[in-house]
Amino acid sequence: MQAYAVLDQLNGHAVPHFLQPIAEMPLIATTLNVPSSTGIISARLYTPRNHPDAPGLVLVPGIHYLGMDEPRLVNFARALASYGLRVLTPELPNSRDYQIQPSDVQAIGDSVQWLQHATGGRVGLIGLSFSGGLALMAAAEPPYSNDVSFVFSVGAHDDLFRVASFYTNHADPLPSGDVEHAIPNNYGPMVLEYEHLEDFTVPGDTEAIRPVLRARLYENYGLEKHLIANLTDTQKAEYAHIVDTPHQDWALSASNNKHAAEMAAVSPRGHLAGLHVPVYVLHGRGDTLIPFAEAEWLAHDLPRGTLADLVISPLIAHVNITEKKPDLWDRWQLLHLLAQVMERAEHA
Numbered sequence: 001m002q003a004y005a006v007l008d009q010l011n012g013h014a015v016p017h018f019l020q021p022i023a024e025m026p027l028i029a030t031t032l033n034v035p036s037s038t039g040i041i042s043a044r045l046y047t048p049r050n051h052p053d054a055p056g057l058v059l060v061p062g063i064h065y066l067g068m069d070e071p072r073l074v075n076f077a078r079a080l081a082s083y084g085l086r087v088l089t090p091e092l093p094n095s096r097d098y099q100i101q102p103s104d105v106q107a108i109g110d111s112v113q114w115l116q117h118a119t120g121g122r123v124g125l126i127g128l129s130f131s132g133g134l135a136l137m138a139a140a141e142p143p144y145s146n147d148v149s150f151v152f153s154v155g156a157h158d159d160l161f162r163v164a165s166f167y168t169n170h171a172d173p174l175p176s177g178d179v180e181h182a183i184p185n186n187y188g189p190m191v192l193e194y195e196h197l198e199d200f201t202v203p204g205d206t207e208a209i210r211p212v213l214r215a216r217l218y219e220n221y222g223l224e225k226h227l228i229a230n231l232t233d234t235q236k237a238e239y240a241h242i243v244d245t246p247h248q249d250w251a252l253s254a255s256n257n258k259h260a261a262e263m264a265a266v267s268p269r270g271h272l273a274g275l276h277v278p279v280y281v282l283h284g285r286g287d288t289l290i291p292f293a294e295a296e297w298l299a300h301d302l303p304r305g306t307l308a309d310l311v312i313s314p315l316i317a318h319v320n321i322t323e324k325k326p327d328l329w330d331r332w333q334l335l336h337l338l339a340q341v342m343e344r345a346e347h348a
Contacts, residue, residue: 036110046081062129109144132156149348284316
């Protein structure tokens, strides 16, 4: 019933009246800094006002310019905390600037240790989007592996190079050998272009074009238009070519090959041997940012006995609920998975 109410809240619906006694604990939200060898980590802690000794859960945002302030993340964190969990949402140091770094794994692990020290017990770990893959890597790495009770990955990657290749070849290979074909979301290719902008610009133009592309990724289209007006005609032509992602396949492929080793360093594939806690995997069947094949690859690459459940759902787009009208079986699978996660979190 708690899972039912959480899903309704994520859909923007009010908590049903009959669940309000167990679903609307008053919360205290505190913004704080978590010390880490990677630098200070900005975070927010949601604590049930009448249950300050609640079990702990670390919820890691995806790579997004709003970080821990992203509305869907805030809603999810508040919904989970309102059922009696202390929820920490750490912001990865480079996430607002669309960077994925190996140090992010340590930042997640240090956040886990901070909450573990605060609660006195092992904590659950949820990672969204690309942070889901990083969360799995943190849970597999000593000493953090001893402080995690379970991992729930939502829309995560297993191999970043395979995801980047999907942006160019539109092919989504599965462990079975089958291949799904789909048109990728333009957002993913633009994030890769932004991270390695020097691969897509003429030398000397990179720093002029970077704030323009950043404005687009930040969805600040007014600023983008203003900054474009300040570019030279040559730079305007370069920028128009960059954002025309369907015609950037060759350039993206060359950049992907150039940075393959960097992508491997932030991919769960080959880095999960130390994982020994239950893992729950959720992915959207229609996800065109990180294709659903990544969930099947994660299930394939997890150490034997650690996969607790795998759901590939038509009700999830990327890390958000779709508008698709659910049938009973799809709804039940999603409810059952979330209920398992919430029960595991409460009894960490």
